[in-house]
Amino acid sequence: MSKKPVKGEYIETDTGNKVSRRSQIIGTTNIILGGKTVIQAEVIIRGDLLRTYPSSSSEGKGNPVAVAIGRYCFFSRGCELRPPGKMYKGYLLFLLPSSSPSYLQHELMVFGSTFSHYPLKIADHVLIGPGTIVEAALIGSHVSIGAGCVIGKFAIIKDYARVLDGTVVPPNMVIPSFSVVGGRPGRVVGEVSEGEVDGFDLREVYRGVGN
Amino acid sequence: MSSKRASTAPAAPKPPTSLSPTLTIAEHASLVGSYLITLGANTVVHPRAKLNSTYGPITVGSNCIISERSMIGLQGRGADGEGVVIEDGVIVEVGATVESKVIGEGCVIEVNAKVGRGSLLGTHCKIGPLCEVAEDEVLPDYTVLFANGMRRIDNSGVEDLKLKMVARQIDVLRRLIPSNLTKFQ
Numbered sequence A: 001m002s003k004k005p006v007k008g009e010y011i012e013t014d015t016g017n018k019v020s021r022r023s024q025i026i027g028t029t030n031i032i033l034g035g036k037t038v039i040q041a042e043v044i045i046r047g048d049l050l051r052t053y054p055s056s057s058s059e060g061k062g063n064p065v066a067v068a069i070g071r072y073c074f075f076s077r078g079c080e081l082r083p084p085g086k087m088y089k090g091y092l093l094f095l096l097p098s099s100s101p102s103y104l105q106h107e108l109m110v111f112g113s114t115f116s117h118y119p120l121k122i123a124d125h126v127l128i129g130p131g132t133i134v135e136a137a138l139i140g141s142h143v144s145i146g147a148g149c150v151i152g153k154f155a156i157i158k159d160y161a162r163v164l165d166g167t168v169v170p171p172n173m174v175i176p177s178f179s180v181v182g183g184r185p186g187r188v189v190g191e192v193s194e195g196e197v198d199g200f201d202l203r204e205v206y207r208g209v210g211n
Numbered sequence B: 001m002s003s004k005r006a007s008t009a010p011a012a013p014k015p016p017t018s019l020s021p022t023l024t025i026a027e028h029a030s031l032v033g034s035y036l037i038t039l040g041a042n043t044v045v046h047p048r049a050k051l052n053s054t055y056g057p058i059t060v061g062s063n064c065i066i067s068e069r070s071m072i073g074l075q076g077r078g079a080d081g082e083g084v085v086i087e088d089g090v091i092v093e094v095g096a097t098v099e100s101k102v103i104g105e106g107c108v109i110e111v112n113a114k115v116g117r118g119s120l121l122g123t124h125c126k127i128g129p130l131c132e133v134a135e136d137e138v139l140p141d142y143t144v145l146f147a148n149g150m151r152r153i154d155n156s157g158v159e160d161l162k163l164k165m166v167a168r169q170i171d172v173l174r175r176l177i178p179s180n181l182t183k184f185q
Helices: A091-095 A102-110 A195-199 A201-208 B159-176
Strands: A010-012 A018-021 A024-026 A030-034 A044-046 A067-071 A085-088 A113-119 A119-123 A179-182 A187-191 B017-019 B030-033 B037-039 B048-052 B059-060 B084-086 B143-146 B152-153
Touching: A085 B159, A113 B159, B048 B059
Parallel strands: A024 A044, A030 A067, A067 A119, B017 B037, B030 B048, B037 B059, B059 B084
Antiparallel strands: A010 A018, A085 A113, A179 A187, B143 B152
């Protein structure tokens, strides 16, 4: 057929990311991959859901970012990364005296507010299990998330946390470092012990993935 | 008549559609089957959403959001004339499966939830993540399903505001998702 060797499952980028040909990455220009990250088949990354609410400072320089991913992350088959979205409270609310009836406050809040997505940030050595849907705001380093989980909108998962298989992490939940979270809805069910921390290095896993 | 085995054909058949001109439908959404698919005004269909009308017609109202990987439509053969109706202002989140007869106005079907065949959902119901509605089940208005099959009635009375919020969300999605209406007509 062609002079090139047989096409493998993964495309390797300059920075060492291994991206499956069967992954579904939308809005590639708005996604940052830190390098050495593995993206398996059928993973969906929604880079098209950009922030539409104007940022107060910084931004405006360079490309807008919808999904930022660090180094040595591993996204298993069929998981999805989706920037979270919410209503942003309107300024019109301040026009009302605080004694005004609540329905009026609600009414103005919706009237003066807009919907916007916010960037999804993932640090280094993050493992995400198969079929998990992530709409978190922030995931710290060395976090491991099991299979079939749902990570609610704007959840914040701090370093070294573990999320067990099938957990539903409610929206806006903050998971402290070194905690183990499980159940529906997700609750802290334990702590990661000292000895286990070594298992959170994904460099070996990365090396094991190849064509 | 249309063949029932159409889905096994090598190329998926293009279903008859009735699409509103204000619909936003991503190019990578998939509409397959042989019955009519109706999509109402201002509705947004994300990429990789699957609407399958092989076993019955699908009707989606206006101001709905159909997210990626969700599966709308009967997944197996049903009674004659059985179809799926989704009313206005409904949000179907990522990976949800909807086979119900009627989904009432303003319902939210959360991530990976399943709504069984023949079920009837009242207005403003919310089916939580990974929750399931059994076949032929009837849910009254304002029912909330959460955790492992727990349920309650939501009487906060903010449903009008929620519908407005859905409209705001749609305004934003229309700007973000390039629409390719002609591909599906």
